[in-house]
Amino acid sequence: MKSRGLLSVLTFSEKRKGILFLLEEKPRTLSEIREHFNVSSPEISPRIKEMQTSNLIRKDEKRYHITPMGKAIASHYRPLLDILATIEKNESFWNEHTVEDIPPxxxxxxxxxxxxxxxSDSIENIYESHKIFADNISKSNYVKGISPIFIPTYPDFFTSLAENHVPTSLILTENVFFKVATEHRGKLQFFLDSPKSELYVINDVKLAFVVTDYFFSLSLFYENGSYDPRSDLVGYDESSIKWGEEIFEYYRRRSRRIVSL
Structure with missing residues (x-):
């Protein structure tokens, strides 16, 4: 069968896709397949037959099994579905912003x-998400982040983290670092003097995020180069936090550390 036809076997039918993933877990009888999908034999049997013809599944005396070819396809097909589902879940967020600075x-x-x-915040209250940010930080045991923008409350906020001995690692862009060093020199030096604080500077980056042991939050720029202060992508699960940690390490390795002014 041509690859285009094989692709259609899975992409044009939720049932066929579901059968592939179900049998990837373990072999099943026809009655178990019917029960899983809550359908009758006449409804599911044609789908099973199509998958047998495509060498995606096979049948022994009692049960249906996924074939080696079916396993190979499932191992690549599932990640595609996962990334599509991720994008579609927050589609406008991904479509409206530039993602070029997310590591490939x-x-x-x-x-x-x-x-x-x-x-997302309303236009009348664009800093509501920062209240959520501060609340989440208060539940965290360490903080890592990148800031390509300056928010007036941040010098006091991060000084308080240093005062409370919260391990904090920040990456600022050159422009933000210059502004903080010029207008908040004392607070910045206090942060640098804290044994649990680290500051890095990078030339430029078009994303802002924070990751802690409790949550991950990402905000992006529009295609025209302006920062979006109203929308944050926030997650609390282990996978999202790990992804955020990897972004931080990617940019930390490309930054220079500041130890004193």
Whole structure:
């Protein structure tokens, strides 16, 4: 069968796709397949026959099994479905912003943050998400993040983290670092003097995020280069936090550390 026909076997039928993944778990009898999908034999049997013809599944005396070819296809097909589901879940967020500064290998692994949800503020209260940010930080045992934008409350906020001995690692862009060093020099030096604080500077980056042991939050820029302060992608699951940790390490390795002014 041509690959185009084989692709249609799975993409044009939710039942065929479901059968493939069901038998990937373990062999099943016809009655078990029917029970899983809550359908009758006349409804499911044609789908099973099509998959047998395509060498995706086979049948012994009692049960249906996934074939080696079926396993190979399932191992590649599931990640595709996962990343599509991740994008579709928050489609407007991904479509409206530039993602060019998300590291390529992590953009390819976008399904890891499928548990994230978009938190959007109204135009009348664009900093509501920052209240959620502060609340989540208060529940965290460490903080890592990148900031390409300056928010007036942040110098006091991160000084308080240093005062409370919360391990904190920040990456600022050159422009933000210059502004903080110029206008909040004392607070910045206090942060640098804290034994549990680290500061890095990078030339430029078009994304902002924070990751802790409790949550992950990502905000992006529009295609025209302006920052979107109203929408944050937030997740609390282990997979999202791990993805965020990997972004931080990617940019930390490309930054220079500041130890004093």
């Amino acid at each position: 290998h992590l953009l390819e692994d976008l399904a890891q943050i499928r548990g994230c949800e978009v938190i």
